[in-house]
Amino acid sequence: MSNLNRERVLSVRQWTDTLFSFRTTRDRGFRFASGQFTMIGLEVMGRPLLRAYSMVSPHYDDTLEFLSIIVPEGPLTSRLCRLQVDDEVLVSRKATGTLVHNDVESGRNLFLISTGTGLAPFMSIIRDPDVYERFERIILMHGCRGVAELAYRETIETALPNDEFLGETIRRKLLYYPTVTREDFRNRGRVTELFESGRLHAELKLPAADPRHDRVMLCGSPAMLHDARRYFVAQGYQEGNHSRPGQYVIEKAFVER
Numbered sequence: 001m002s003n004l005n006r007e008r009v010l011s012v013r014q015w016t017d018t019l020f021s022f023r024t025t026r027d028r029g030f031r032f033a034s035g036q037f038t039m040i041g042l043e044v045m046g047r048p049l050l051r052a053y054s055m056v057s058p059h060y061d062d063t064l065e066f067l068s069i070i071v072p073e074g075p076l077t078s079r080l081c082r083l084q085v086d087d088e089v090l091v092s093r094k095a096t097g098t099l100v101h102n103d104v105e106s107g108r109n110l111f112l113i114s115t116g117t118g119l120a121p122f123m124s125i126i127r128d129p130d131v132y133e134r135f136e137r138i139i140l141m142h143g144c145r146g147v148a149e150l151a152y153r154e155t156i157e158t159a160l161p162n163d164e165f166l167g168e169t170i171r172r173k174l175l176y177y178p179t180v181t182r183e184d185f186r187n188r189g190r191v192t193e194l195f196e197s198g199r200l201h202a203e204l205k206l207p208a209a210d211p212r213h214d215r216v217m218l219c220g221s222p223a224m225l226h227d228a229r230r231y232f233v234a235q236g237y238q239e240g241n242h243s244r245p246g247q248y249v250i251e252k253a254f255v256e257r
């Protein structure tokens with residue numbers, strides 16, 4: 001297991017019966033770009049049992065944070081959800097992924113569109129000062145079934161605008177749009193419908209999205225990604241990659257099977 005670091009759990013937070021997050025120590029040699037994921041897991045019967053998880057924490061943080069659903073019969077998450085402070089977690093020494101801001105061209109507005117645990121990589125991205133240098137506005141959409149699943153809402157709404165270093169930039173540039181589909185809340189509806197109907201732009205007083213000026217990063221359930229990708233491709237957005245930055249990038253939120 002020489003490709004794995006052993007990290008210690010520092011804290012655990014339960015958001016709902018099926019959603020939790022946890023923070024661990026971070027090996028000084030572990031590097032990642034905002035938005036990337038790594039393999040993490042537990043040693044089960046002498047073997048590493050690993051799944052892909054995006055880093056929630058900013059790339060410059062001393063600790064690592066991860067957000068997870070609980071799949072009742074899932075080999076890993078049914079064990080991970082019992083994690084306690086001081087338990088050990090295995091973390092790969094390498095990070096990777098397609099949801100990095102350098103793979104989209106600089107532009108006017110950057111839309112980060114997520115459902116469920118697809119929020120995780122965007123939590124890292126919205127705390128990266130370099131991203132704010134490249135765009136006039138960053139719009140974070142998070143769609144869930146219920147209000148309790150809108151993880152990190154308080155962090156985004158209250159802590160980040162008051163952050164000692166990034167607060168001023170975040171107050172000026174970050175717009176957060178949480179929305180739910182199966183409960184009462186100030187914003188209702190699917191992220192795709194809100195975007196495509198123009199309701200999001202109207203409510204946030206933004207110009208209509210345009211591939212010549214605006215960029216999109218997508219992370220969430222396969223169904224949302226399928227619908228969103230079809231829409232953005234039809235609008236003329238081209239997928240970016242490391243060698244050729246484009247107007248959008250995409251990554252599925254990792255769900256245990």
Ligand code: A2P
Pocket residue numbers: 115116143144145180181182190191192193221223224225227228
């Ligand atoms: P809905 O309640 O209408 O299905 P899930 O928990 O199933 O991953 O869903 C998370 C959120 O993503 C829910 O609000 C759900 O809405 C929404 N969603 C599901 N399918 C799509 C889709 N094809 N496009 C956009 N949002 C979707």
